[in-house]
Amino acid sequence: MWRVESRVEVSGISEVARLAKVSPSTVSYALSGKRPISEATKQRISAAIDELGYQPHAGARALASQRTRTLALVVPLRSGIDLNVMMQFAAGVLTRARDHDHDVLVLTDRDETGLARVGRGRMVDGLVVMDVESADPRIQVLAQLRQPSVLIGVPDDPMGLSCVDFDFAAAARLAVTELDGRTRAGAPLALVASPPAVYERGTSFALRLRGAFVEACHQRGREAIVVPCEPTPASGRAAVAALLEATDQPGGVLIHNELAAPGACPAAREAGMASVCIEPESLTDGPAPGGDRLVIPISAQAIGAAAVDMLMDQVEDGGVAGVQLMAPRLTR
Amino acid sequence: MWRVESRVEVSGISEVARLAKVSPSTVSYALSGKRPISEATKQRISAAIDELGYQPHAGARALASQRTRTLALVVPLRSGIDLNVMMQFAAGVLTRARDHDHDVLVLTDRDETGLARVGRGRMVDGLVVMDVESADPRIQVLAQLRQPSVLIGVPDDPMGLSCVDFDFAAAARLAVTELDGRTRAGAPLALVASPPAVYERGTSFALRLRGAFVEACHQRGREAIVVPCEPTPASGRAAVAALLEATDQPGGVLIHNELAAPGACPAAREAGMASVCIEPESLTDGPAPGGDRLVIPISAQAIGAAAVDMLMDQVEDGGVAGVQLMAPRLTR
DNA sequence: CTGTTAGCGCTTTCAT
C-alpha cells in the first residue's frame, strides 16, 4: 500500500499577500488589527490565509514585535507537593493563557538557570511562578528580568513582583464568624493546623491564617487553641481527641490541613463539635465524607487564572505589580 | 526604603563580539561549536558572555536556524486520566528534553488547533503526544506537519509516526510464565482486566495484552479466563470472588487494572492464588498492600524519556520513525 | 582559524 507524501507546504506572509493581491504589511495589519482594513480586503486576506493554511512564523514575529505570545509556568517538581492541586493550578494557567492568546512553556528546574535562560532569551512575555517560599532565591532573579512575573504565594519580600494567593486570613475570620454563631457562647475555638514543619519553614500562609484565627477568636471573647497536626487522617483524629481532653466544653474547630481533614472532620462531628474545613477544591469533588460539612474551598484553578490575568495586565503594559488575595467563600 | 532599579541590560551577540574583539559570527560559532575556535578566543568570548549576562534571542535564533530548541508536549486534559501517571510522563519528558537542550511547551487543547498553531507556526522542533487513542483525529494533523512527532501509545494506523509504549504483550507472556511456574499444572489462569468500556473503545494496549495472555496460556495447556473489571477495589475483590465460583481449582491471576488491584490483589492472596500485577510505578511507591507481591511495573517516566530520545533522533535528522515497545520486568 | 554579508519572516515606521 502506497502512502501519499502530502506534507503541507509552508507559506509566508508574502504568499498570502500575493494571493490576496495586497502588500505583506496589509496582511500583517489585518492580522493584528492595528490599522483599519476595508471589509473587502479583509475577506480576500482571510480567504487566502486559510486556503494556504498560513500560520505566522513565531520566531520571526517575536523578533520583529518583541512579543512571544508565550508565558512560562515555573513549577519546581520537588517531592511532597500535592499533584492534584498542582495540576489544578496548571490547568487554570494553561486555560487562561490561551484565552489571552498565549501558549505556555513549563519549567521544572529546581535552580534558577531556567528562569535566566527563558527570560534573557526572551522566550516568554512573562512568568507565573508556583510554590513560592518565604525567602525564595528565584525572586532575586525574577526581579531582574525585563518580563513581568507573578508569584503564587506571598514571600516575605516580593521585591516589587506581583503575588496572587488565597486570602487565608479572611478565611480564618469567616470561619470564626461561622463557628461563633454555631457554638455555645464562650466555648473555646480550635484550629487544627498545618504540620509543625510548615510553621518552622516560616510559610507565610500558615502564619497569616493562624494570626487571623487567634485575633478573631479574641475579638469574640473566645479562647483560641491552635493544634499543629501531621498530614495524615490519623493525626487529624488524634488532634481532635487531644482537644477534647484539654477542655471539657466542646466548642468549634477550624481544620486547615488537607490530609488530616478526612480524620479530623468526622471526629469533630462525633464529638458534637461544629467544624469548618479549608481545603483545595479538587478534593471536594469526591463524595463528602459524612453528610454535609462546612467547607471553605480553595480553587487552585481560579488562582492560576487570576495569576495569568494579572500577568497579562502587566505584559500589555497597562497594569502595575501588586498583591491579590482571593476572597474565601463558605459552602456546604 | 529605596529600591535600586537594576533591571539588567540586554546585550546582543555583537556586543559580546565587540567586548571579545571578534566578529559576531565567531561568537555564534563558538556557541554552536560548528567550527573550530582557538582556545584563546573561546576564553575571551565566554568571559564576555558572562560579563554581559548574554543569552541569545530565541526568536532570532529560531528564525535564522530553523530550530526552536523547544518541544511540544500534548496532553489533552480530559477527565478520567490518572494525574499521577500523567505527571510521571511529563516529568520524564521535561527532564529528558532538558538533557537535549530543549524546553517544553505544554498543550492541553482537546482539539487539534493547538497542534496546527504550534506546528505551522514553527514554535517547536517536534511533538510528544500523550493519551493516543486507536483512531485519533490528531494523527492526521500530526502527519502533515514538517516536524516529527512521537505518540505515546500505539494507534491502529500511526500514519508513519513514531510510537512508544509499554510492551503489554511481553508483560502478559512474562506473567504467564511466572504464574505457570507457581501454580499446579493444568489449573486455569485468569486475567483481571481493564473495564469493558476500555475494550469497547478498542484501546490497543488492552487488546494486545489480552491476546498475548490467552495465547500464552494455551501454549502451556492452561485455560485462560478473562474478567473485565471496573476500576475500583471493590470490583477487583468481586472479580476474584467470581473467579473462585467459576472454577474449583484456584490457579493464578494476572491483574492489569490499576484501581482494581488494591482489591483484587489481597483477595487473590487470601484465596491462595498466585498473582502478578501490572501497574504504574508511582503507585508502587506507597507501602505494598499485603507483604511482597509480584509486580510488573510500568515506568511512565522511562516511557516519556524514551519518547523524547526518539523524537530528538528524528529532529537531529538521523533517526527514522518507528515503534518502540518498552520491555517489561518482574519485581517483588 | 576568523571576518563579511546575505538572508530568516515578520512588524512597523514612513510615505502616499
Place this chain on the structure above:
DNA sequence: ATGAAAGCGCTAACAG
C-alpha cells in the same frame, strides 16, 4: 485605506 522598505538578532554560506 494601502505600500515600500528598514530593521529585529541571529546563523550560515562565502571569502579569505
